[in-house]
Amino acid sequence: MRQSLRSVLFLLLCALAGALAGMGTPSAHADDPVEVGVRPLHLLDRLEEGALKRRLSACVGRPVARTAFSISHRGAPLQFPEHTKESYLAAYRQGAGVLECDVTFTKDRALVCRHSQCDLHRTTNILATPLAARCRQPFVPADPTTGRQATAECCTSDLTRDEFLSLQGKMDAADPMATDVAGYMDATESWRTDLHAPGTLMTHAQSIGLFQSLGVAMTPELKAPEVTMPFDADFSYGDYADKMLAEYEAAGVPAERVMPQSFDPDILRHWIANHPVFADRAVFLDSGPWGDLGMAGAIERLPGLAASGVRIVAPPIWVLLDLKDGRIVPSAYARAAKAAGLDIVTWSLERSGPLANGGGWYYRSVSEAIDDDGDMLTVLDVLARDVGVIGVFSDWPATVSFYASCMLE
CATH class of the missing domain: 3.20.20.190 (Phosphatidylinositol (PI) phosphodiesterase)
Structure with missing residues (x-):
């Protein structure tokens, strides 16, 4: 009550x-x-x-x-x-x-909704766009022969407001063993779904x-x-x-x-x-x-x-x-x-x-x-x-x- x-x-x-x-x-x-x-x-x-x-x-x-x-x-x-x-x-x-x-900011100090300032590589399609070149750390593929995992880091502070808004939201996921961008992005857990993606930032x-x-x-x-x-x-x-x-x-x-x-x-x-x-x-x-x-x-x-x-x-x-x-x-x-x-x-x-x-x-x-x-x-x-x-x-x-x-x- x-x-x-x-x-x-x-x-x-x-x-x-x-x-x-x-x-x-x-x-x-x-x-x-x-x-x-x-x-x-x-x-x-x-x-x-x-x-x-x-x-x-x-x-x-x-x-x-x-x-x-x-x-x-x-x-x-x-x-x-x-x-x-x-x-x-x-x-x-x-x-x-x-x-x-969740509030963070862009390069031109616009406030935007993201869970963290540097999660764009996991939660958007940035790596599949020309804006990938603006990422703090561009995509590096995994190397199966050495066990090195794939890495990337893309931040809202790397982009302007308008650049941020040009992206599409995806389910939060990344495959650390991916050898290409498509595989890295396509990593949604089996108990979630991509049915309702992409989303509007x-x-x-x-x-x-x-x-x-x-x-x-x-x-x-x-x-x-x-x-x-x-x-x-x-x-x-x-x-x-x-x-x-x-x-x-x-x-x-x-x-x-x-x-x-x-x-x-x-x-x-x-x-x-x-x-x-x-x-x-x-x-x-x-x-x-x-x-x-x-x-x-x-x-x-x-x-x-x-x-x-x-x-x-x-x-x-x-x-x-x-x-x-x-x-x-x-x-x-x-x-x-x-x-x-x-x-x-x-x-x-x-x-x-x-x-x-x-x-x-x-x-x-x-x-x-x-x-x-x-x-x-x-x-x-x-x-x-x-x-x-x-x-x-x-x-x-x-x-x-x-x-x-x-x-x-």
Whole structure:
């Protein structure tokens, strides 16, 4: 109930703030129906028998509501090229109430949506275009005789805005043993698909316009630069952080609709000090370091983060979970974050592929209890009702939307 009320109140605040800001008539997209498709039902079929399965089964066929609890991670990259218009629209149609643009910059300082500054060789068709000559490290094929792997590195900062927009998005993948560009690019995992590629790349400003038209909230992540800062001698890290928020202000987006994210606590402190209207929704992406000593340190710093003005922390899923007598339960980190008065979001459901072998990195703390894809719903239930997260990033938001609409009423 607590999470449902938060989601409803947040979306109501977004709508009210938009009206007060004079954003005009509601978008034609605002009342589009949510279509979660068959995947949540497939996971439900695979869920072990019990109270959770009975309750979720009772919701099959009911309308699914859009919710801020369902946060799109890079769009819907389980099946769509990440950070593309098509991926964002897929996430929206699956009920995500919050959409994410990971933000980096180009050679001419335009802000664009990419998961990292130097991933174009994996996530676009750049290597098959004349712009490949502009890459920081051009493609070098693998050498089977020596075991040398194929390499390439292409960065947004190698290109202008217009050059970036001329590229096409593809599924994030690269074959390190490829001996030619075509083989290097054609490496999508078997549990994903190229069916919905290519995709349309977007600037940060274009993503804001799209998200405004859809009536959703927005969660930009300021990606760490992979070039020396200040860039071109006078574009500092602080300038970059300021520019990201300035693009929301320029578009007339109320701060209540924006959840800016960063892995860098100094950036959070910069936003809190210099952009206080965004402070309450700013998200600290906690990346550890983990391990026994690292986890203890991460837990110990939580009260200090709260005292500095941070309101929301976002660790990966496994950090919030533990096992007790074979059951998945909230971790010491999760309990400590709540005790410090911090809200929690987490990442990223539907990113690990099939869970038959323990679920991989995202489930590492509870891998002994993970042996089937249906366990995603069990994990989601513990995160929502026991840990008390206020939102879950997902590579296929339909699953979270279906769950939240059923269980968090």
